[in-house]
Amino acid sequence: MKLASPRHEAxxxxxxxVALGTVLVLSTLFLRAxxxxxxxxxxxxxxxxxxxxxIGVAFRGWANDxxxxxxxxxxxxxxxxxxxxxxxxxxxxxxxxxxxxxxxxTVICPSDDxxxxxxxxxxxxxxxxxxxxxxxxxxxPEMLLSGDRNLTNGAAPQSSVIELTEPSRAGWTEGMxxxxxxxxxxxxxxxxxxxxxxxxQLSAANAGNRQQxxxxxxxISSSDR
Numbered sequence: 001m002k003l004a005s006p007r008h009e010a011x012x013x014x015x016x017x018v019a020l021g022t023v024l025v026l027s028t029l030f031l032r033a034x035x036x037x038x039x040x041x042x043x044x045x046x047x048x049x050x051x052x053x054x055i056g057v058a059f060r061g062w063a064n065d066x067x068x069x070x071x072x073x074x075x076x077x078x079x080x081x082x083x084x085x086x087x088x089x090x091x092x093x094x095x096x097x098x099x100x101x102x103x104x105x106t107v108i109c110p111s112d113d114x115x116x117x118x119x120x121x122x123x124x125x126x127x128x129x130x131x132x133x134x135x136x137x138x139x140x141p142e143m144l145l146s147g148d149r150n151l152t153n154g155a156a157p158q159s160s161v162i163e164l165t166e167p168s169r170a171g172w173t174e175g176m177x178x179x180x181x182x183x184x185x186x187x188x189x190x191x192x193x194x195x196x197x198x199x200x201q202l203s204a205a206n207a208g209n210r211q212q213x214x215x216x217x218x219x220i221s222s223s224d225r
Contacts, residue, residue: 045182052183
């Protein structure tokens with residue numbers, strides 16, 4: 001007696017259409033998520049750069065009202081922030097500029113996981129995303145005035161301060177802008193730079209002005225140590 005062979009169900013056109021439809025839906029969802037993520041990243045970067053432009057305007061406004069001196073050049077007894085480094089108060093540089101800001105969100109990068117302070121009177125390191133160049137000179141336009149706090153020279157900060165003496169050691173750590181960052185220079189320009197771009201910028205500045213040392217005061221909190 002001949003046994004009947006088992007039946008194999010054919011892959012029908014309906015099955016094919018369902019499979020292709022599923023792939024199409026998943027691909028569309030993935031592309032939308034990717035486009036949404038890219039758009040969000042671009043928006044956050046634009047807001048961060050605008051924050052730094054406002055910070056640059058605030059520094060210039062403060063200097064205009066204080067005989068062309070920046071807060072970092074004047075002691076706290078005269079309303080400046082020159083004592084901030086010695087006293088471990090990196091937020092003080094921005095606190096003295098509070099009259100030139102509309103909101104505490106100006107000193108928070110939207111790519112950062114930190115939250116803005118409820119007021120400038122309660123400002124702390126954990127409410128600040130940007131460093132401040134504490135030895136900037138007005139006659140050197142390519143010095144770093146401010147920028148994203150995830151900048152490093154490859155060594156641990158000393159009292160929340162790092163020195164960029166060798167451009168080849170400067171760079172951005174992971175986070176905020178994915179190993180890139182935004183920087184405000186003393187000429188008022190704001191640039192988005194990769195690590196390589198930052199090193200080229202610093203090298204070019206040194207070539208034109210001999211070797212300049214950027215001393216940067218970072219808003220480091222206990223959780224960063």
